[in-house]
Amino acid sequence: MTGTLSTIAERLYLSMKELPIVSPHGHCDPSWFAQNQPFANPAALLVTPDHYVFRMLYAQGIPMADLGIGAPGAQADPREVFRLFAAHWHLFLGTPTRLWMEYVLRETLQISQPLTAQTADAIYDDISARLQQAEFLPRALFERFNIETLATTDSALDDLAHHKSLRASYWPGRVIPTFRPDGVLDPLDPNFAANLAQLAKITDHSLDSFDSYLTALRMRRAEFIDCGATATDHAIDILHTEWLPDPGPLYLSVAKGTATQEEARRFYGHMLIEMAQMSIEDGLVMQLHAGSRRNTNRTILDRFGRDMGADIPLTTDWVNGLDALLNRVGNSTELRLILFTLDETTYARALAPMAGHWPCLRIGPPWWFHDSANGIARYFDQVVETAGYFNLAGFNDDTRAFLSIPARHDLWRRGVALHLSHQIERGAFGLSDAEDLAPLLAVDLARQAYRIEV
Structure with missing residues (x-):
């Protein structure tokens, strides 16, 4: 250009x-x-309702139940769901989902650190705390x-x-x-x-x-x-x-x-x-x-x-x-x-x-x-x-x-x-x-x- x-x-x-x-x-x-x-938790907000997210994870062999999708997976631990998402964050490179989610994390949720398997718990806790605030x-x-x-x-x-x-x-x-x-x-x-x-x-x-x-x-x-x-x-x-x-x-x-x-x-x-x-x-x-x-x-x-x-x-x-x-x-x-x-x-x-x-x-x-x-x-x-x-x-x-x-x-x-x-x-x-x-x-x-x- x-x-x-x-x-x-x-x-x-x-x-x-x-x-x-x-x-x-x-x-x-x-x-x-x-x-x-308040939204229930980061996984329920960012992962389970979004077809663009969970279809990519399923395509890479991650069971739907492990993502908390549908009635059989309703008992999945949301923290574990978010960890799975973070560990497979690289799968979204080149997709609009990656662009949208980076915008959400950075602009809306004010998360400054990159999402990785190592940062998943800290980011999960940060988002969870924000979701309890009136402005969220x-x-x-x-x-x-x-x-x-x-x-x-x-x-x-x-x-x-x-x-x-x-x-x-x-x-x-x-x-x-x-x-x-x-x-x-x-x-x-x-x-x-x-x-x-x-x-x-x-x-x-x-x-x-x-x-x-x-x-x-x-x-x-x-x-x-x-x-x-x-x-x-x-x-x-x-x-x-x-x-x-x-x-x-x-x-x-x-x-x-x-x-x-x-x-x-x-x-x-x-x-x-x-x-x-x-x-x-x-x-x-x-x-x-x-x-x-x-x-x-x-x-x-x-x-x-x-x-x-x-x-x-x-x-x-x-x-x-x-x-x-x-x-x-x-x-x-x-x-x-x-x-x-x-x-x-x-x-x-x-x-x-x-x-x-x-x-x-x-x-x-x-x-x-x-x-x-x-x-x-x-x-x-x-x-x-x-x-x-x-x-x-x-x-x-x-x-x-x-x-x-x-x-x-x-x-x-x-x-x-x-x-x-x-x-x-x-x-x-x-x-x-x-x-x-x-x-x-x-x-x-x-x-x-x-x-x-x-």
Whole structure:
């Protein structure tokens, strides 16, 4: 990098560095902020909730139970878990996890000594002592991080008790839910029948017909909106949407558990369109995460449950997969559909051209395996020339690791600064335009995409 380029990148980065954080999609636990109790210990804070951390350790032969992951490992000594983490700290060299964790240790937890097997106990004790201090309680950290809005991801069956408690409290921090209905939309979910029964119970509404089922879903969406929600979130491995002229008979079949796998796939494809139509009605932004084959390690799934770091990217056909949805509702300016992919080959080939045409679409930021420095650079290189900047959804951290949120946004802002400085160097635009784009990419696009009012 030349001196001039470096100077421009630094100038742009500094213009974003202190901006507030908008975190419109993530997986933090709302109870942290509702109860505002000290975090239990360094391992529970830094290791066990973070897929990026424990999947790397497992890949090197460290048993999940030894890391305190899942019910069978719940009795693992947190100090021993932290020692294992410290002893294998070198495994994270070259990964964004290393950058994030160094930021957390240095900037947030004020740890000056390097993390090693020899320093593990001293650092563990230092962090433990800090976690008992008032300034390290969840709400205090939220405020110190300068978080403007933080969205959690919540099952459609969640009672939202913690969110309701937050809204009734004096605390001004904005923590909002996100409606995640996959468990009551996808008949291939192993708990689908039980989930429907629970949906009927919590809405006090019969699900004996397709129309009554849709009514119950609308009731739940309305309750989420009352708690501040601005978005829904949906996950699908093999993308498929399909409009069924008469879904009633198929609904009765999936509700009884008699549908075939193909019928279940078609039903879920139809329900994604129903969700898009409901978003036009109630204004909730719709997020779609496609192309992740989840829970690929069956041994881990059986012993420890779902979402234990065994996700693997799949090839994704966005053009054909979304054809039915887009040709039914894609021209609506009331619908906002944010697309996330793990298939990087689709950025330039599909997502950028699609978002550069359909008014409802926005391209989500790099996700899961690609929210790294190089992943951010690849993202901008592949989407901007066709989609521009204003068809992007800004940044979201999509994390369960609360303390890593500032680090993740900092890495994104550094990536933005570097990208914009390269754009200036190649003559795409000047410094004035770059200075306008920097806060847009850091904060404003996320606010706009998720319809978050300041």
